[in-house]
Amino acid sequence: MREILGLYNYWVVIFLMMTGFYVVIARRNLIKKVIGLNIFQISVFLLYITMGKVTGGTAPILPARHFTTGEEFQTFSNPLPSVLILTAIVVGVATTAMALALIVRIHEAYGTIEEDEILAQDREQ
């Protein structure tokens, strides 16, 4: 029981990650693959952010007072995962934009965005 309460966040995140992974490897539509990659990416962000949470802590912005009692907070959640993930989100969108531009070009050249049809056209040549 203690394990379940302490580790459930990782398991949910792993489930989401594997859903994204499944879409990437099992679906043949290129846009669907990018969507799967996006789901995977967000799950990784969530994994890092859950590791930064400290019980009883609050967001690391100083000085922090409780909104009803007015007490000053002494414990804070870890700011470092947030910093890493802020960078990762922006880089993730940059790679997504790049992938989508490539898909547009592939559609122009082959007239389709289904992986198997593209491969079949390649074999014919």
Place this chain on the structure above:
Amino acid sequence: MSLTDVATQIIVILLLALLVGTATTIVRMRDLWAAVMLTGIFSFLGACWMLILDAPDVAFTEAAVGAGIATVLMLATLALTSREAKPPPEFPILPILVVFMAGAALVFGTFDMPHFGDPSAPAHTHVMSEYMNDTVPDVRQSAAHRDKTHDEHDDSQHSVAHHGVGVPNIITSVLASYRGYDTLGETVVIFTAGIGVLLLLRGRRERRDVEEDEG
């Protein structure tokens, strides 16, 4: 456990259920338009959970960039390509096997992980305290300091340089000051991606015009 804690737990459980439901629906979806919109919703739900996990900066960025810009980019791509995906093969046994094995390996790995919210986790005991302590006294002092030493300009500047950056939000101070080069690198990545997208899409209109002339 107080009433607020119970309420937060209920909201978290609801959010996680919605995240799982959205992700599994996206897998089955063949209408790409709906799949893209659901991806935006997935991002936004993720951002909501991040807010509860004390990471407001990341939540804002995810909601704006992940749920906003990424969705717009994907919709633009749909407009230029096609909206419907072909039906997938009946029962893809190999991908399911691979996914289950990878998932099992990852779950096995979590048994050695520190528990959720554990204050003694290695991530919270190493350099985090340095960043926190460097900024904490500085922010609390600087208000009092500013009042006292209004004319001693050199001294106050020196103390800011020495004790931290004087930004109340520690995430901002780490991102923009302690790890400023990282952020510069990030900007270079965006710049490169922008150039790449421009180069890939540059000749679109010209090529289409040529095709129309020939046809």
